Amino acid sequence: MSQFERPNIAALQGYSSGEQPLEKETIxxxxxxxxxxxxxxxxxxxMDFATADLxxxxxxxxxxxxxxIAAHHxxxxxxxxxxxxxxxxxxLAITTFVxxxxxxxxxxxxxxxxxxxSKIQDANMHTLALHDDWSIPSEFxxxxxxxNAQLTCLVNPHAPSGHLTPLxxxxxxxxxxxxxxxxxxxxxDFVDPDLAYSSKALINAQDNVLVLxxxxxxxxxxxxxLGYLLGxxxxxxxxxxxxxxSYNVDGISQALGLAAISxxxxxxxxxxxxxxxxxxxxxxxxxxxxxCPHSEANFLLATTPEExxxxxxxxxxxAKGILVRFFPTPRLxxxxxxxxxxxxQNEKLIxxxxxxxxx
Amino acid sequence: MSQFERPNIAALQGYSSGEQPLEKETIxxxxxxxxxxxxxxxxxxxMDFATADLxxxxxxxxxxxxxxIAAHHxxxxxxxxxxxxxxxxxxLAITTFVxxxxxxxxxxxxxxxxxxxSKIQDANMHTLALHDDWSIPSEFxxxxxxxNAQLTCLVNPHAPSGHLTPLxxxxxxxxxxxxxxxxxxxxxDFVDPDLAYSSKALINAQDNVLVLxxxxxxxxxxxxxLGYLLGxxxxxxxxxxxxxxSYNVDGISQALGLAAISxxxxxxxxxxxxxxxxxxxxxxxxxxxxxCPHSEANFLLATTPEExxxxxxxxxxxAKGILVRFFPTPRLxxxxxxxxxxxxQNEKLIxxxxxxxxx
Numbered sequence: 001m002s003q004f005e006r007p008n009i010a011a012l013q014g015y016s017s018g019e020q021p022l023e024k025e026t027i028x029x030x031x032x033x034x035x036x037x038x039x040x041x042x043x044x045x046x047m048d049f050a051t052a053d054l055x056x057x058x059x060x061x062x063x064x065x066x067x068x069i070a071a072h073h074x075x076x077x078x079x080x081x082x083x084x085x086x087x088x089x090x091x092l093a094i095t096t097f098v099x100x101x102x103x104x105x106x107x108x109x110x111x112x113x114x115x116x117x118s119k120i121q122d123a124n125m126h127t128l129a130l131h132d133d134w135s136i137p138s139e140f141x142x143x144x145x146x147x148n149a150q151l152t153c154l155v156n157p158h159a160p161s162g163h164l165t166p167l168x169x170x171x172x173x174x175x176x177x178x179x180x181x182x183x184x185x186x187x188x189d190f191v192d193p194d195l196a197y198s199s200k201a202l203i204n205a206q207d208n209v210l211v212l213x214x215x216x217x218x219x220x221x222x223x224x225x226l227g228y229l230l231g232x233x234x235x236x237x238x239x240x241x242x243x244x245x246s247y248n249v250d251g252i253s254q255a256l257g258l259a260a261i262s263x264x265x266x267x268x269x270x271x272x273x274x275x276x277x278x279x280x281x282x283x284x285x286x287x288x289x290x291x292c293p294h295s296e297a298n299f300l301l302a303t304t305p306e307e308x309x310x311x312x313x314x315x316x317x318x319a320k321g322i323l324v325r326f327f328p329t330p331r332l333x334x335x336x337x338x339x340x341x342x343x344x345q346n347e348k349l350i351x352x353x354x355x356x357x358x359x
Numbered sequence: 360m361s362q363f364e365r366p367n368i369a370a371l372q373g374y375s376s377g378e379q380p381l382e383k384e385t386i387x388x389x390x391x392x393x394x395x396x397x398x399x400x401x402x403x404x405x406m407d408f409a410t411a412d413l414x415x416x417x418x419x420x421x422x423x424x425x426x427x428i429a430a431h432h433x434x435x436x437x438x439x440x441x442x443x444x445x446x447x448x449x450x451l452a453i454t455t456f457v458x459x460x461x462x463x464x465x466x467x468x469x470x471x472x473x474x475x476x477s478k479i480q481d482a483n484m485h486t487l488a489l490h491d492d493w494s495i496p497s498e499f500x501x502x503x504x505x506x507n508a509q510l511t512c513l514v515n516p517h518a519p520s521g522h523l524t525p526l527x528x529x530x531x532x533x534x535x536x537x538x539x540x541x542x543x544x545x546x547x548d549f550v551d552p553d554l555a556y557s558s559k560a561l562i563n564a565q566d567n568v569l570v571l572x573x574x575x576x577x578x579x580x581x582x583x584x585l586g587y588l589l590g591x592x593x594x595x596x597x598x599x600x601x602x603x604x605s606y607n608v609d610g611i612s613q614a615l616g617l618a619a620i621s622x623x624x625x626x627x628x629x630x631x632x633x634x635x636x637x638x639x640x641x642x643x644x645x646x647x648x649x650x651c652p653h654s655e656a657n658f659l660l661a662t663t664p665e666e667x668x669x670x671x672x673x674x675x676x677x678a679k680g681i682l683v684r685f686f687p688t689p690r691l692x693x694x695x696x697x698x699x700x701x702x703x704q705n706e707k708l709i710x711x712x713x714x715x716x717x718x
Contacts, residue, residue: 005456006455006458014600014601017605020416042413051397051402052396053582055580055582056392056581056582085604208363216416222416222606224609225609243479245443247376248443
């Protein structure tokens, strides 16, 4: 350890991301990527990108992309800040709204990056345990307010369970919370459209709500690092003008993001296929003795049959070239989080699990 | 202003970047971009980029690029962290080494982003004025140590003057300073190679030195947002494993950075041309009555002739479609910072200045 490192950084356990195997033949169901490739329009935008534009600084605030995002959501440019993936969006919200020594609130379990970002800011975390069915306890907003959470983060649909909290409940939490509520909608694209979940309605109803979106999952662009925040212009402004790195979104990302969000037909078709496969995979896991709560995301949180050790199954699948995610924490250690793959990938996964647990 | 914004953020004046004109015909000599396009090998890497790789997360620590950078400098992978441009590198150094309430040191004048990043971290700035010839006062290290600067940032060659502090002086400052010394070498590629300035020697001599490099200037990649830090592995490690965003460098940037650093012949040729044009432009400005201290960077800090108002000249050039940089601060308000352009751009600039100041 360097003598120069701050004590809170020295004490910090860094975020551990899911494995990124170098072997291309690995079936990768561990980091919730979209199993379908990018749109051909994104490919075309990459091929058409004028390399002369690499020489000069990009438009600092990605305004063309902000306009396209605003139009997509029925909001205005001032409601939008484009970020270097969701990670930057979370960091900006924390550095803008949470004091060193202040409090960041969330549920338990939740995204394991939150405590890392909180410690970097010298802030404290306050968490409230979710119910057994992964729903949010009714006292959540009151608890966060009592602990003076300046920012509270909710992942909706929740990770790693896939549980969707209805819009009305989120609105009610926002209404009853004293700080900013950030709703991390990384997986919202995979929600059944019949549920008519509307981020626009949320933003328009509450001036203390930030909605986080990413191109990583819904638009098959995890490799690009592109995301955005929606919110009341007064919430967006300090991040846009002050806490953001000066040129936070590179020129290629701006062009590819524009192509991606403009091809809704393609994206929606991938989301529909993921929902179909979510049902197929869930049914197959239940038939093998797993329990699988309903998920509105592009993954399932499957509890292994009682006699099957989840970590052992994770290791055995890995040995067969199939990566899923295992979290060694009290509430998750009997479960696997499985990203929805293509039909072929899911069939291979089920065949491997069947073979492993019935021998 | 939002009621939720932290008071230090509300009080903060954000960084103002140089203008990015939308008109392609503008002669842009205001933000120190390389006037020459990217290498054809970078173009080829962009065309060859497998769009299938956009679907999945990038290699989190950009290890192939780290290896290439390490080889280029004669250091090891552990001496290198790749960042989302120099901005991220500065932010990581501050969040890793400077406590809220702690002190960040630099010279006056220096890069105007430092005070912004410092305030976001709730840290204080301590600055020491440079001599009139832009050299660093001999008491610099002692002053920074007396003020407990946990991190001190020096731009070398200095911006906005282009003054190069010799390696031995930098080493001596590092030796006599109690905290971390970050040497921002954004413009080092344009230094005369006969001076044999060696970042490797600096890193090997001192375990408290971070060297910042960027692809934005030397490799004509300002649009990409790619940079790196070199330093003792113990200094690099907490940034790599803890304070960095989990996937801070996208897949395309990793591929293009690798192509750029591998084509040293092309890059060096652009640097040589910039040095030649620096001489030509400097001589022409002096002939017009400007004073121009020797610069080892890709810009000149030109003091206007006594009867010519610098801001007025900046505005008049802008009206003619030529952008240079004017800083309305006490020590700089009689000067213009002019990026070295191509021979053609520099000739047009000189012709325009001649026309404006002699009518």
